Structure formats: structure tokens, C-alpha cells
Amino acid sequence: MSVLTLTIEGRDVAGQTGGTILQVARENGIAIPTLCHLQGLSDVGACRLCVVEVEGQRKLLPACVTAIDEGMKVTVNSERLTAYRRRIVELLFTERNHVCSVCVADRNCELQDLAVELGLTHFDLPLLSPQASVDATHERFGIDHNRCVLCTRCVRVCDEIEGAHTWDVMGRGTEARLITDMGIPWGDSNTCTSCGKCVQVCPTGALFEKGRSVAEARRRRPYLPYLVAHEGRTR
Amino acid sequence: MYRLLDRITRGLASADELAELESLAAMVRDTSLCGLGQGSPNPVFSTLRYFRDEYMAHIDDHVCPAGVCKMEPREAAVAAGEGAR
Ligand code: SF4
Ligand code: SF4
Ligand code: FES
Numbered sequence: 001m002s003v004l005t006l007t008i009e010g011r012d013v014a015g016q017t018g019g020t021i022l023q024v025a026r027e028n029g030i031a032i033p034t035l036c037h038l039q040g041l042s043d044v045g046a047c048r049l050c051v052v053e054v055e056g057q058r059k060l061l062p063a064c065v066t067a068i069d070e071g072m073k074v075t076v077n078s079e080r081l082t083a084y085r086r087r088i089v090e091l092l093f094t095e096r097n098h099v100c101s102v103c104v105a106d107r108n109c110e111l112q113d114l115a116v117e118l119g120l121t122h123f124d125l126p127l128l129s130p131q132a133s134v135d136a137t138h139e140r141f142g143i144d145h146n147r148c149v150l151c152t153r154c155v156r157v158c159d160e161i162e163g164a165h166t167w168d169v170m171g172r173g174t175e176a177r178l179i180t181d182m183g184i185p186w187g188d189s190n191t192c193t194s195c196g197k198c199v200q201v202c203p204t205g206a207l208f209e210k211g212r213s214v215a216e217a218r219r220r221r222p223y224l225p226y227l228v229a230h231e232g233r234t235r
Numbered sequence: 236m237y238r239l240l241d242r243i244t245r246g247l248a249s250a251d252e253l254a255e256l257e258s259l260a261a262m263v264r265d266t267s268l269c270g271l272g273q274g275s276p277n278p279v280f281s282t283l284r285y286f287r288d289e290y291m292a293h294i295d296d297h298v299c300p301a302g303v304c305k306m307e308p309r310e311a312a313v314a315a316g317e318g319a320r
Contacts (some may be wrong), residue, residue: 045268048266048268051266052266059265059273060266062268080265083258083262084262084265084266086263087258087259088262088266103274124239124255125255125259155275
């Protein structure tokens with residue numbers, strides 16, 4: 001392992017070979033917005049919120065899956081990046097049904113936090129308002145597909161940490177939905193161990209514990225101390 | 236993007252919506268993971284580059300210069316074939 005030096009936001013920083021831009025930035029206290037990333041799980045580069053500009057690269061690169069390189073010059077914040085990130089969050093909101101005032105995750109939601117951070121005050125795009133279903137067949141938990149942003153954190157925690165691989169994604173584009181086992185009701189799943197890890201890592205109000213009402217979802221993050229979404233935050 | 240284009244071809248769109256289409260197309264091109272996403276807005280970019288005046292005709296003058304699109308409120312300009320996508 002050797003050490004590579006690069007600049008992020010004009011600051012000289014160093015990181016190990018194989019490290020990602022996101023890791024090095026966070027180690028140095030430089031914030032990059034993320035949604036699908038969860039430290040401790042594999043990265044999939046799905047949400048595109050962490051895109052950064054790298055000098056000499058025409059394309060924007062997702063910081064969570066881009067390995068650092070010697071002499072790299074990375075820009076984390078620019079007008080263009082903020083505008084794109086805001087648009088990404090807007091697309092996530094308008095693709096499903098997000099009504100924060102009646103959501104279990106209100107004020108405990110990473111999507112909501114991102115909207116606030118990025119200054120998303122209104123939608124320019126039309127709401128798709130799909131009729132997505134709710135699966136409440138599990139004894140203790142439920143999933144409201146109307147709130148799911150397809151970050152696949154639940155899929156990864158279930159597969160990589162619990163080893164059950166109950167969750168998966170079926171369908172494409174706006175039709176994509178999370179499924180349990182081969183698309184059977186969650187309550188009928190015989191791989192689900194009812195550990196609740198998926199519920200704890202869900203950034204939104206999609207996965208919830210039964211019996212929680214509006215704004216009552218509290219992620220019990222100390223329960224999974226090795227998984228960190230945002231350093232220095234409690235959820 | 237499809238909705239915006241559809242509205243333009245039906246003569247329902249405003250100039251703001253054209254700007255919206257352009258910014259959305261740029262975002263999709265720049266933030267996509269694979270070539271499919273990066274290339275998908277290309278038809279929008281190339282038609283805008285070469286036929287921007289036709290886009291504007293749909294929006295400002297409410298006519299389809301090629302006579303292809305069915306413009307919504309006025310019954311004129313009806314022709315067979317696909318609307319410009
Ligand atoms: S999941 Fe988050 S953004 Fe969506 S309605 Fe609930 S609180 Fe709002
Ligand atoms: S249910 Fe939650 S954790 Fe799972 S993909 Fe949807 S938003 Fe992400
Ligand atoms: S955090 Fe990098 S793509 Fe989602």
C-alpha cells in the first residue's frame with residue numbers, strides 16, 4: 001500500500017492506494033452529499049449525488065466508487081454540481097409519493113435532509129404520482145414503496161451483513177420495485193430472519209417498524225455501529 | 236424528457252419548458268453511469284443544435300414547419316407519421 005497525494009477543493013490531501021475520493025474527502029472533513037453510500041457496505045454508485053468534477057475528465061465521477069489517483073484535482077462544490085444534485089433529489093421526490101407531513105420518517109429522513117441542504121424549495125418537474133403498493137404482511141415491519149428511492153441499502157445490508165439476501169430489485173426504470181424473495185409477500189418470506197437491519201439502514205420512510213406513527217421513526221443506529229451514512233451524524 | 240417533448244410537439248409547451256428540457260438532458264448526460272445514459276439525451280441535443288428554429292416555431296408560432304406534429308388546440312397541421320421525438 002502506498003500513499004497517493006491529490007487535491008480536493010484546493011486542499012492537499014493524501015490517501016491510500018485503492019481508497020475512494022469519498023473516503024479521503026471525509027477523512028479530511030470535506031463533505032460530499034451521498035444517499036446510497038453506507039460505510040461498511042459495498043458501494044454501488046446508484047444515486048449519483050456524490051458526483052464530483054475531476055480536472056482533465058470530461059465526465060463527472062461518483063466519489064463513492066472512484067479510486068483516487070496521484071495528482072488528481074477534485075472539485076466537490078460548484079454551481080453546476082449543486083444544480084445537478086438538486087435536480088437528482090427533485091427527480092427522486094417526484095418519481096414516487098413523498099408527503100413528509102404524514103410520513104413516519106419526517107425529520108428523520110436523509111432525503112428530506114438533502115432537500116434542505118441543497119435548497120430544493122419547489123418542484124419544476126411534474127409529479128408522477130404512481131400507485132405504488134404497501135406490503136404490511138410482515139409481523140413487525142412494513143415497506144411503503146411510495147417512499148422508496150431504490151438506494152439498495154436494504155438489499156446490501158441483508159445480503160452482506162445478515163447473509164439472508166431477502167431483498168432484491170425487480171423491474172426497470174420507473175417500474176423498478178423492491179421485492180422479498182422471488183416477489184412474494186414479506187410475511188411469507190422464509191429467508192427473512194426478522195433482524196430488522198434493512199429497516200435501520202433505510203434512509204427514508206420506506207421501511208418502517210409497525211406501530212410507529214407520523215415522524216416517529218427513530219433509526220436505532222447504535223445497533224449497527226459499523227455502518228455509517230454520514231460521519232458525525234446520529235443517523 | 237419525453238413528457239416535455241410530447242408537450243412541445245402538441246404545441247402546449249412554453250419557452251421555459253424548452254429550457255427545462257435542455258437542463259434535464261444535460262444533467263442526464265453528465266451524471267449517468269454508463270454509455271446508455273450518457274448517450275440517451277443525444278437526440279435532444281442534436282435536434283436542438285440543427286433544428287432549434289423548428290422547436291421555437293412549435294412554441295412561439297404554434298406551427299410545425301415540417302407538418303408532422305398534431306398541434307393540440309388548433310386542428311391544423313395533421314399528418315401521418317410520428318411526432319418529432
Ligand atoms: S421518505 Fe423522507 S422525503 Fe419522503 S415523505 Fe418521508 S420524510 Fe418526506
Ligand atoms: S426500501 Fe429504503 S433502503 Fe431499501 S432501497 Fe428503498 S429507500 Fe433504500
Ligand atoms: S453515494 Fe455515490 S452514487 Fe450514491
